[in-house]
Amino acid sequence: MRNNNIRDMWAKGEAVVSAWLSIGNSYTAEIAGWAGYDCVLVDLQHGMTDIQTMIGMLQAISSTPATPIVRVPSCDAPVIMKALDAGAFGIVCPMINSVKEAEAFVAATRYPPLGERSFGPARGLLYGGADYFQHADRSIVRLGMIETLDGLNALDEICAVDGLDGIFVGPNDLGLALGKGTLGDPTDETVREAILRCLASAKAHGKHAGIFCPSSSVAARRSSEGFDFVVPNSEVNLLKSALIAEASGARSIRN
Numbered sequence: 001m002r003n004n005n006i007r008d009m010w011a012k013g014e015a016v017v018s019a020w021l022s023i024g025n026s027y028t029a030e031i032a033g034w035a036g037y038d039c040v041l042v043d044l045q046h047g048m049t050d051i052q053t054m055i056g057m058l059q060a061i062s063s064t065p066a067t068p069i070v071r072v073p074s075c076d077a078p079v080i081m082k083a084l085d086a087g088a089f090g091i092v093c094p095m096i097n098s099v100k101e102a103e104a105f106v107a108a109t110r111y112p113p114l115g116e117r118s119f120g121p122a123r124g125l126l127y128g129g130a131d132y133f134q135h136a137d138r139s140i141v142r143l144g145m146i147e148t149l150d151g152l153n154a155l156d157e158i159c160a161v162d163g164l165d166g167i168f169v170g171p172n173d174l175g176l177a178l179g180k181g182t183l184g185d186p187t188d189e190t191v192r193e194a195i196l197r198c199l200a201s202a203k204a205h206g207k208h209a210g211i212f213c214p215s216s217s218v219a220a221r222r223s224s225e226g227f228d229f230v231v232p233n234s235e236v237n238l239l240k241s242a243l244i245a246e247a248s249g250a251r252s253i254r255n
């Protein structure tokens with residue numbers, strides 16, 4: 001099976017830098033894949049993307065050096081399996097609130113006897129290779145999102161779940177859950193402390209820790225703190241700020 005670049009980087013102690021795609025389009029996915037990211041995530045939760053568009057995006061990412069991964073809309077086994085069958089080499093699962101949910105998430109990604117994944121790897125075989133079935137359980141990366149009060153309360157137990165590679169902090173939802181609003185780069189002490197608690201718990205359990213960041217400078221800081229999976233903003237936010245800057249720049253002389 002084709003190597004999972006995320007695992008290879010982690011084995012070397014490196015931090016993975018992932019693009020985050022909210023626009024459902026295979027051309028955008030292809031551009032992101034050639035832009036120097038270690039992996040590219042298709043966001044099925046909040047992105048304007050459905051399953052069929054996701055498949056085209058994963059095909060586009062497959063033609064680039066980046067590893068294709070998917071954030072599913074929820075801990076829903078059929079969708080998780082569909083994303084894996086479509087060739088995702090990693091799954092980020094939002095709103096993991098309990099050990100039970102973390103275990104259900106992991107089970108959906110593993111074939112029996114370890115898990116409950118149904119057989120039908122489709123594009124997994126094309127992108128991964130003919131021996132996909134033999135190696136998929138070991139190769140696929142699973143990150144459960146901590147972004148609720150329940151998730152925070154069960155943090156240590158979730159981090160201990162067998163087969164979960166690590167956690168991924170959603171700072172916006174976590175900020176909301178803590179009553180602090182959506183803070184991209186939380187300076188609030190409660191949110192800051194909660195984020196660092198997630199990092200410490202993951203490390204204490206020998207797991208990986210990821211986080212969504214509002215910019216590359218915050219992502220670099222997070223990675224220096226010990227996060228080993230960082231997302232420096234989404235493509236839609238980057239496009240929006242570039243468009244705004246160009247529109248206002250083009251008017252700057254007349255104004």
Ligand code: 3PY
Nearest residue numbers: 147170171172173212
């Ligand atoms: C969050 O911040 O809540 C996320 O889900 C990642 O953007």
Ligand code: MG
Nearest residue numbers: 147170172173
């Ligand atoms: Mg979230």
